[in-house]
Amino acid sequence: MNEFAPFPTSGPRGHAFLELGERLRRRGQLDAAATVASAGLSHYPALADAHDLLGRIRADLDDDDAATAAWQSALECDPGHAGARKGLAFLAFRRRDFAAAERQLEAAASQAPHDVTLLAALDRVRVARPASEESLRLDDPSSGLVLFDAEGMRLIGGISLTAGDATADAVAAEGAGFVRDAARAARLLDLGAWRQLVVEAPDARIALLPVGRDASLLVWRPATTPLGRLVATATRAGAAAREWLERMA
């Protein structure tokens, strides 16, 4: 069989083209690898691994836009595809968007918490990233920031790439109840106005703080985030939220 035949037989699912394409990519035969991957995709358009392979090839060709499209297609087929997340993280790292790279790797790590290559990549990104650089964009649905009003209605923000608007809305609704309980506890215990809530869980760290009279901000971060950094981030995010509210007023 011709080495470049796209579908050497390897079992009922016929996905040996993935191995062949990857082998060609590693040899630097990128055009041939792309031909194999594209041919495979024409037969298996919903196969996330095939889009992932094409993403790697496009990235090797320095065609970041095409690589991004391929990896996003992989995530549409399989939202938990760690390879696609790693690929998008690589592209973000290459353009020095360390916050985006970290978010992609954290999303991948949430699907594969024992993948040492992922954790090592996460370490590398965090070392490379200046301490002051962290995504505090409230309009980013993957920022881990949720601003909500006293009624528990979400004003802006989101939890993560894998959690959607419904999750963010539920967090806002429960967060408002948490805030009411915190204010009540502080009042009844004569502690004055509440300033901050910090929750630790085995897989997450959460901070809440008041933003103005009628709004609060929830900050969600992975459990690997040091508590001091969580609080520092929450303080900075609170200032950004206040500015956002002033602009909306």
Add this chain to the structure above:
Amino acid sequence: MSADPWRRILDEVTGVAGVRGALIVSSEDGLVVAEAAMASLETADVAALAAGLASRAGRVARVAGASAPTSVRLTAERGSVIAVAGDAQLWLVAITDPSAELGRLRILLGDLAATLG
């Protein structure tokens, strides 16, 4: 666990500078299991409020896709409430004034809460 070991745990917590009181609370019903140095505080109120905060924290964590919380800290103008989960649905709770060393207290509460069951 008998009352004496709990007493030792609570005494260790209240021995930290800035801690106004400590208690062990059942998260199931918010009842006080043991308490220490709560002279200026209504113990039942603290227990109910701490259990309420722990419960709310659990709901927020759950809807965000996280596991059950292991600790909750409320910081206010004139002090903090820190609750750390132990075994058997018991929470170790400390009330502090603003001078307390919260980092050290957090670690101590975590160590002691692990021995509550």
